[in-house]
Amino acid sequence: MQKPSIPKGTRDFSPDQLIRRNYIFDIIKSKFKKFGFLPIETPSIENLSTLTGKYGSEGDQLLFKILLRGEKFKKALKNSNENSTDHDFSLEALRYDLTVPFARYIVQHLNDLTFPFKRYQIQPVWRADRPQKGRYREFYQCDADIVGTNSLICEIELVSLITEILNELNLSDHTIMINNRKILYGLVETCNSIEYFSKITAIIDKIDKIGQNKVIEELKNNIPNQSCWELFNELFSLDNSTQIILSWLSKKLASNHEGLKGLQELNYIVDNAEELGINNLKINISLARGLDYYTGSIFEVILNNHSMGSIVGGGRYDNLTEVFGQSNLSGVGISFGAERIFDLMNEFSLFPSNLGISPKYMIIDQSDQPSNGLQVLKYLRDKDISAILYPDRHKLKKQLKYANSVKIPYIVFIKDSFNSKMNIELKNMESGLQVNTDISNLN
C-alpha cells in the first residue's frame, strides 16, 4: 500500500480554489478577446532542440526533460560513459514558457498567418526550479502578443489592456513601469561604456532592492569609467516626475541616435496613454529585465505598497523568431503572473463572495418511489435549472449536512408522485426558512 503524494512544486486544485483560479483566467481571457486577441495552444512537449539555448544555461538546467523510451533508451545507455549528460538521454522536454513555443509556432505556420497576428495563450509551463512560496514547478502563464508590426499603437493597446484587466480584478492600485532598451543603450553609449552594457544594466536593475547608494557603489567597483557612475547617480537623484525625467533624458541623449529614438518611443506611449486617461504609467529607467530579448519598450507592473514584486511583465522584441529562421518580425507582448495575482487576491479577499458553482437545488426524496426524485430532477433540468438528487436513503440529518457542505442554497423535499403542479417543501439553507409551494414556482 502506497501513501499517496505529488511531486514537489506541483499542486492539486480542489473545487474551491479552482473556481477562484478560473475566475481570474476567465476575466483575463474575456479581456484578451475584447481587445481582438485570438487563442492558440501549443503542445506541452517540445523538441529539446526548440527549447535549449533560449533561456541561458541556467534555464537549460531547469527544463523537465523527457526520458528516451524503448530501443532509443537502450542505445543511449549502451553508448553512455561517465561524461554523458542528461541531453544524451532525451530528445524532448516540457515547455519552459509560452514565448519560445509561440516563436516556433509563428515560423512553422508562417504561410497560414495574417500579420499583425494577435494571439493569446493560457497554458501551464514547467520549470525544475527550487520550489518556495509563490514559486511552483508547474504554473500557468497568460500571454498576449502582437507580432508583425512595429507600430507603437500596440504598446498603448497593451497598457490599456493591463489597466482594464487589473481594474476588473479589483487590483486598480497598481503602477505600470515602462522603460525602453534604446534609452539604456543610449545612456551607456554617451558615457562610452557600451562594452559593459550587460553588467551596467544588471546592476541598475537592482536599485529597488538595494537602493541608490549600493547601486552606485557597485558601478564604481565594476565599471572602470567615472562618467558612467556620475551619469547614473545624476539620473537616480532626479525628482521622481515624468516631466523632469523626460527633459533630463532629452538633454543627455540629444546627440545619441539610438537613445533619442527610444526617448521618442517612450514619449509617444506616455503622451497617448495620458490622453486616454491612463494615469498609472510611470517611467522607470532602472527597469532592465529581459534585455537578452527586448529591443524596445519594457514593461513591468507592481502593486503599489506591496512587496510581492511584478505581477505583469512584457516588452518589444525584434528578433524573437530569428533563431527559427524568420527575421524582420517585430512583436510586443505581455505576460500575466496568474499565480501571484491569485495569491494577492486571496490575501486581500478580492474574490466575489458568490463564486460558488453548486447546483441551486438539492432534492430530498421522501416518497416511496425512487423514480419520483428522478422525475423532479428531470423537470428542473429541462427548465435549465441546476439541481441534484441525494442518491442514498440516508438519514435526513446526513443529507442536510451534505447539502450544507457543498453549499446548496435550497432543498426541495418531495413526498408524492411527480406531476408538474405537485406540492413541495422548499428549505432556504441560509435562513433555515421552510415554505410550502408548487414545483412550477421554482426557477
Place this chain on the structure above:
Amino acid sequence: MQKPSIPKGTRDFSPDQLIRRNYIFDIIKSKFKKFGFLPIETPSIENLSTLTGKYGSEGDQLLFKILLRGEKFKKALKNSNENSTDHDFSLEALRYDLTVPFARYIVQHLNDLTFPFKRYQIQPVWRADRPQKGRYREFYQCDADIVGTNSLICEIELVSLITEILNELNLSDHTIMINNRKILYGLVETCNSIEYFSKITAIIDKIDKIGQNKVIEELKNNIPNQSCWELFNELFSLDNSTQIILSWLSKKLASNHEGLKGLQELNYIVDNAEELGINNLKINISLARGLDYYTGSIFEVILNNHSMGSIVGGGRYDNLTEVFGQSNLSGVGISFGAERIFDLMNEFSLFPSNLGISPKYMIIDQSDQPSNGLQVLKYLRDKDISAILYPDRHKLKKQLKYANSVKIPYIVFIKDSFNSKMNIELKNMESGLQVNTDISNLN
C-alpha cells in the same frame, strides 16, 4: 538556423480549431456543472510510483517519464549497467489518464472531502502510443465521476448526462450500450468456466469486429468447456430486443447470486431511464471493456451507423482507491472522447457557423492624429464592444484584406477628431454596403 517542428503525436491548435474545440469543452463543462459536478485539477506530473502498475505492463511502457536532473542523474548514470531500465533514470512521469490521479487525489484529500463527491476534470493526458489518425500522444480527457455511494441513481444520472451533452452537440443519433460485469461473471460461473473469465470476456468483446461465428470459434479453440460455447452462442443468437435478452438472462441466472445482482442493477437502470424518456439505452452483454477495474455497470457510447468506435466510456468501480490504501469507496464515472467528438463534428459540419470570436469592429484611421483612432477604440470598448484599431498606416487595400482574413464584420472609418457624436463611415464586410452614421449608433 533550425527548421522548427513539434514531437510526433502532438499538435498546435490555431484559433479556428481552438474555437471549435473550446465549443465542445464549454458544452461538456456547462452540463457537468448543471448536474452538480465540481471541478478539480491535478498536476501533469505524478510520482512514477503513483502511475506504474495501474495500466498493465503495456501501459507502463507508454508513460512519458521525466529524466532525473543534476546530481541524481549523475548518480543514476554511475550506478547503471547494461541491465538498467528507464525506471532507474526517472522518479516522475506525465499522467496517463485522469482516473488514477483522481484516485490518488481522493485518498490524499480524504479529510477535506464530503461524500458523495462529484467531480469533473478536463485536462490533457500523455501516452507514448504509436500515433495514427485520431490517436495522439497528447490529448484531452473529460471525466465526470461520483465517488462514495453505490446508489444506482448515479448510473441513471450519468446516462441522462451523456444524452444531454450529446444532444447539445448535435450527436443525438447515438446508442448508449450498457452491461454489468456481474452478469458476465454470473454467466461464466453458470457454465463452470470462471478460471477463464478474462479470456472469455476478451473474446466476446470482439464480436462487433469479427462477428458471432468467429467469436464462437475462438471460444471453442481457447476454452475447454462446451457448455460455455453453447451458452454464448445461444445468447448471441437471441433477438436483439431488451425484453427478450432480459428474460433470457433471468432464466439463465436464476440460481446465480452474482449474476442475479447484476441483472437487478441493469433492470433498475433500464426501467428508470425509460421512465425518464431516455430511449437510446441498449443492453449489450458482449460489452466487456475495463474489466480490470469495473465491478458493476459498464457503459460505452457509439454513434449509430458510424465506424468511429466509442465516443464515451465508463463504469462502476468498487476498488478504485484501494491501491492507495482506501477501500470501501464505490464510484462510477464516464469519460468523453473529446478528440473523436471533434473529428466527428468536423466530418459532419456540426459546429455552429457563427463560432468566430473576432472583434465586431476594426477602426481604420484616416485622420491626421493617431490619438483619434485610440479615442474611438476606447469609446467603443468602454461600451463593452470588442474592437481593434489597425496599427499601421498601410494602404487601404491591405487593411481591408487584413480585416477580411481575421473575419471582422464591420469597418469603422474615421476622418475627424474624436467626439462622442462624431460622424463615421461604417462598412459591412459581408455585404460590402457602406453607410454614413453617428458613432453613438454603434453597439
